[in-house]
Amino acid sequence: MTIQNDTVGGYGTHVHRLLDEAFAGIEMTQDRQDLKEEMRANLVARVAELEATGVGPQAAARQAIEELGDVRDILDGTGREPDGAAPDWTARRVRPDPVFLVRAVLLSALAAAGLVVLVLAATLLDVPLGGQVAAVVAVTLAAGAVTADALRQETTGNHPMPTGRALGYGLGTVLALAGLGAGWLYLSQRDLPWLVGGALTVVASVALFTYLGATQTNRHKEWVVRMQASHAQAGDRFTKDPAAAARFGLYVVTTWLLVLAAFVLLTLTVGWAWSWLAVVAGFVAMALMIARMLFSPRP
Structure with a gap:
């Protein structure tokens, strides 16, 4: 040219x-x-x-x-x-799928209706517990279905994600929103099992997203791969290997969630004098992780 x-x-x-x-x-x-x-x-x-x-x-x-x-x-x-x-x-060329668009609109409408019920329950109306739970379920399932369905669609730059992996991302979305919904129900009901169940669900979601992100395979189409290969001629490890950068981000989120959990646990058990050790351990883990991912030999 x-x-x-x-x-x-x-x-x-x-x-x-x-x-x-x-x-x-x-x-x-x-x-x-x-x-x-x-x-x-x-x-x-x-x-x-x-x-x-x-x-x-x-x-x-x-x-x-x-x-x-x-x-x-x-x-x-x-x-x-x-x-x-x-x-x-x-x-x-990838053409828009009208059926997918219809599904996305209907599921989004269902999620929006669930959110409206939760907002009304928190502000104007006395919504029964069963109605609030149903609203949380509607929001979580609709969001999870839209996530999985969207990942299954072919795009100009990417091939469709395998069904099993797309469902995994959908399940992770469901778990994350279910955990947040359980936390909201705890705030409205002050029932401790909601809080415990929500925390465990969020942790499960983080673990699932970490696994899916760390094991993600390339879905880029050929012309995108060619352009990425030309970009890899310059830059640091993360610039040359976007997948490594994505894994690093997931590892960071997981590490600091564990640090936060350890901080709270130490505070409630042995007191403030020792809880700071969890933060120190988090910084040490981050330093070792950066050194390993940036400077270790590539396979």
């Missing part, structure tokens, strides 16, 4: 102009225009990364465009059909 050496108004060549030049001469359809806008967002993010490392704006824009490669290869695809012909990317 040829890049012209332009400057505009004294400023460096802008990535938007370079992207327009890359698409010059290509017959544009709505699908290709959508893809161009996705590329634009990725390029802007890449330019920001390069500028953060000290690269000038003009050089950063040029490097991002060069890493992208020839957009015609992306539009036409890189694989081959059984007859050897190059596939047209637009033929594989």
Whole structure:
């Protein structure tokens, strides 16, 4: 792809102009225009990364465009059909699923109705306990179903998530919201079992999300993988390995939830004089985790 050496108004060549030049001469359809806008967002993010490392704006824009490669290869695809012909990317464009949209709207309406009942119970109406529990169940199940259903949908950049894993994320959402709902019922009823059950449910949700996140496999489509591979030429460990960065975030959340639980336990048992040890242990664990993930040899 040829890049012209332009400057505009004294400023460096802008990535938007370079992207327009890359698409010059290509017959544009709505699908290709959508893809161009996705590329634009990725390029802007890449330019920001390069500028953060000290690269000038003009050089950063040029490097991002060069890493992208020839957009015609992306539009036409890189694989081959059984007859050897190059596939047209637009033929594989993901179309919105009307049935999914209808399901999402109906489930969202159910969740909204449950939230309205809970808000009315907390402000204006004396809603029976059974009605409050039913509202919590409606919110949690609807949110979990929408989560799992959404992850099962193919997107432009990602293949659909396997059904079992999507259901796992849906279950994690159900557990998290059920725990929060149990905490809300405890505040309204002052019944200790609600608090205990809610805490255990939230911990189970955190454990499930941690497992799912740490074992997540790549679902990116080929053109996205190619762009990520070009980005991996620079940057630190987390920049080169987004999955490692995601795992680190999950580990951080899990570590500090355990620290919080240990802090409360020590405070209630041996007193404030010892509870700070849980925080110290958390910082030590964080330091060791960062050192291991950033500097340990890769397999």
